[in-house]
Amino acid sequence: MADRVFIGRRRLIGATVAAGILALAACSSSKGGGGSTSSGSKTSPSVTLSEMDYYGTEPTKSALGTMLDSCASQVGVTIKRQVVQDLRTRLLQLVGAHSLPDLVLVDNPDLDQIAATGALVDLSAKGLSTDGFYPNVIAASTYQGKVYGLASGVNDLALYYHKKQFTAAGLQPPKTWSELKADAAKLSSGTKHFGLGMALPATEEGSFQFEALFFSGGADLKTLNSPQAVSALQLVSDMLKAGSMPKDVLTWNQANVEEQFANGTLAMMVNGPWQLPLLKKAGTDFGVVTMPVPDSGGTSSSPLGGEVWAAAQGSKSDKAVDVIKCMTAAGNAVTWSKMVNYVPANQSAAAELPASVPEMKTFVDEIAGAKGRTVDLGPDYPKYSEALWTAVQAALSGRSSPQAALDAAQKQAVS
Numbered sequence: 466m467a468d469r470v471f472i473g474r475r476r477l478i479g480a481t482v483a484a485g486i487l488a489l490a491a492c493s494s495s496k497g498g499g500g501s502t503s504s505g506s507k508t509s510p511s512v513t514l515s516e517m518d519y520y521g522t523e524p525t526k527s528a529l530g531t532m533l534d535s536c537a538s539q540v541g542v543t544i545k546r547q548v549v550q551d552l553r554t555r556l557l558q559l560v561g562a563h564s565l566p567d568l569v570l571v572d573n574p575d576l577d578q579i580a581a582t583g584a585l586v587d588l589s590a591k592g593l594s595t596d597g598f599y600p601n602v603i604a605a606s607t608y609q610g611k612v613y614g615l616a617s618g619v620n621d622l623a624l625y626y627h628k629k630q631f632t633a634a635g636l637q638p639p640k641t642w643s644e645l646k647a648d649a650a651k652l653s654s655g656t657k658h659f660g661l662g663m664a665l666p667a668t669e670e671g672s673f674q675f676e677a678l679f680f681s682g683g684a685d686l687k688t689l690n691s692p693q694a695v696s697a698l699q700l701v702s703d704m705l706k707a708g709s710m711p712k713d714v715l716t717w718n719q720a721n722v723e724e725q726f727a728n729g730t731l732a733m734m735v736n737g738p739w740q741l742p743l744l745k746k747a748g749t750d751f752g753v754v755t756m757p758v759p760d761s762g763g764t765s766s767s768p769l770g771g772e773v774w775a776a777a778q779g780s781k782s783d784k785a786v787d788v789i790k791c792m793t794a795a796g797n798a799v800t801w802s803k804m805v806n807y808v809p810a811n812q813s814a815a816a817e818l819p820a821s822v823p824e825m826k827t828f829v830d831e832i833a834g835a836k837g838r839t840v841d842l843g844p845d846y847p848k849y850s851e852a853l854w855t856a857v858q859a860a861l862s863g864r865s866s867p868q869a870a871l872d873a874a875q876k877q878a879v880s
Contacts, residue, residue, distance in 0.1 A: 512784050513543045518570035518772075519552040528804050529570075536791035542784050544568070553578070560584045565777040568785045573605045573616065573773050574669075574838040574846050580608040581844045586776040587611040591786040597795070602810045605837025606773050614773030615789055617798040618807030620737050621767035621835040622677040623827045624757065628750045630732045638754040642682075642700050645733075645757040649709035652732035660709040662731035664719045665701075665861065669847075671854040673768050674719070675701070677735055679853075680766035680836045681756040686849050687841050689856065689878060690871035696759065698867035702860050715861055726751075737770065738806040738828045745824075753827040769835040771807060808832045845878075852878040 514537075520529045530546060537544045547566070549555045553575040559565045560582045571579065579585060589595065589612045595603050599619070606614040624645075626638050634652060639645040649660025665671045678701065684694035704710045713721070719736055726734040727747040735756075744751055755765035774792055776785035791797065798809040803822065808829050809815045819826040839846045856874035859865040865873070 510537070510541050510543045512541070512781060513545055514568050514781055514785055514788065515566040516544050516546045516568040516570075517549055517552065517556070517566040518546070519548060519550055519572075520570075521548040521550060525805060528801075532792065532797065532801060533788075536788050536797070539791055540784060540787040542788065544788070557582075567777050567779065567781045568788055569775050569777070570772050571614070571775060573614065573619075573769065573771055574850075576606060576614045576773055576775060577608045577839045577846065578844045579775070580611075580613040584777055585613045586778055586782045586786065587613060588615060588776070588786060588789065591776075591783065593786055593790055597811050597813060599810060599812055599815075599833060601769060601833065601835060601837055601840075604840050605769050608839075608843060614775040615793045616771050616773045616810040617793050618802035618805065619769055619771035619810050619832060619835070620739065620807050621770060621828055621832050622674065622735055622737050623753050623755055623767070623831055624733060625726060625736055625740075625744075625751050625753050626733045627726070627729065627731075628752050630729075638752060639757045640754075641757055641760045642696075643760050646700065646704055646709070649704050649733065650707055653707075653709045656708075656711075657730070659711050659731055661704060661733045661735075662710060662717070662722045662725055663701075663714055663735040664717045664722050665714045665854075665857050666716055666718060667854050667858050669850055669854070670718055671857055672850040673770065674735055675853065675857050676768040676836070676838070677756050677766070680768065681758050681763060683759070683763050685841060686838065686846070686853075688875065689849065689853055690868070690875040693759075694871055695868050698857065698860050698871060701857075702867050705861050712861075715858060738808070738825060741806050741824050753824065755827055755831045764834050765831055767831055767835045769832075769837045771810075849878045 516533065518529065520526050526548065533544050533546060552571060556565065556569060556571065556579055560579060565584050593615065595612060602616055602619055603612060606612055606616065630652060631638065636648050636651065639648050652660035664674045678697045679694060682693045682697040684691050684697060705712065722734050722736055723740045723743055725731045727744055727749050756767060758765055774789040776782050776789060795811045795814045798811050799814045802809045802818065808825065809818060815829050815832065819829055842849055852874035855877065856870035859870040860867045
């Protein structure tokens with residue numbers, strides 16, 4: 466889909482990104498978690514790097530271009546950029562043709578498929594330090610023990626709630642699944658107002674959103690039909706059947722969910738930090754809390770979202786790695802994260818973010834427990850994801866029970 470709504474480039478407020486673009490000129494990339502950059506001729510670079518990403522919507526398209534130009538100048542190269550919407554498909558085609566771009570910015574669950582071809586550089590072997598980065602971020606960028614990608618910023622999912630609706634109902638934000646279910650029921654009325662909304666279409670976006678409850682319930686992707694997984698799907702199924710969630714969740718994307726929350730149709734929603742500027746612009750009085758967990762206990766979690774920089778094997782790989790060092794340095798990571806409403810991948814930088822952006826605190830608090838989708842499955846993740854969203858669709862449409870749907874999903878994934 467255009468701009469791959471479920472991962473990052475969401476509709477952002479132009480002023481936020483424009484301010485960030487101006488700040489880039491003053492932002493030094495010579496220090497931070499990504500290490501120091503190489504310097505070179507800034508007047509007539511002799512090396513041109515090809516680059517590919519999927520940030521095609523303004524103003525983030527220009528913001529990324531400005532940051533790339535800044536790092537290119539510091540490294541002493543020229544970067545020829547290309548924006549491709551269906552980037553994973555295109556990159557796998559280029560791998561087959563032995564013509565991968567020198568530098569790529571890919572969705573983190575797509576990295577392992579590309580790394581498995583042998584086309585990417587082991588960044589740690591090139592001297593790129595991962596000190597100070599969240600361990601789960603590095604794990605999501607590692608394939609067969611080697612680090613093939615590095616993120617500037619990452620994202621996760623949390624639970625948004627309408628403060629006024631909760632106050633009027635005498636409720637506190639839910640912490641457990643039973644509280645979530647009860648609150649969603651109490652805040653629903655007829656067919657025009659619902660307690661909870663989330664995006665569960667038959668795409669990776671549907672898996673991404675469902676995984677927030679799936680992981681918070683203690684399930685793992687290797688066993689799609691575990692008791693924990695069945696409980697998570699049963700919870701959503703029960704709320705849909707009770708009228709606490711609209712049937713539209715089967716086709717909505719995350720932007721649709723945000724729109725319905727902003728206009729007051731939904732009392733709660735599962736969504737990411739990229740929605741913050743839209744909600745503030747709409748004047749929505751909202752709060753954000755970590756994902757509820759089962760009544761028996763657990764840790765609030767989420768799938769780990771965001772993109773990673775990777776470099777292709779070849780004669781220009783050293784320069785490409787130098788650009789990645791610059792792009793992922795702590796200073797640039799903070800600037801970029803503020804522009805796109807991400808959490809910096811550098812832990813110390815992330816810890817400082819809520820002081821300047823208070824609304825990000827919940828997402829920062831939850832990010833350390835976010836799960837990389839390929840950590841256990843590697844290049845097989847897409848098969849499991851498709852099986853999972855197929856099961857969610859089957860259960861919520863009434864074609865199958867949650868148990869039967871996930872049993873079928875597990876068979877589909879391992880076949």
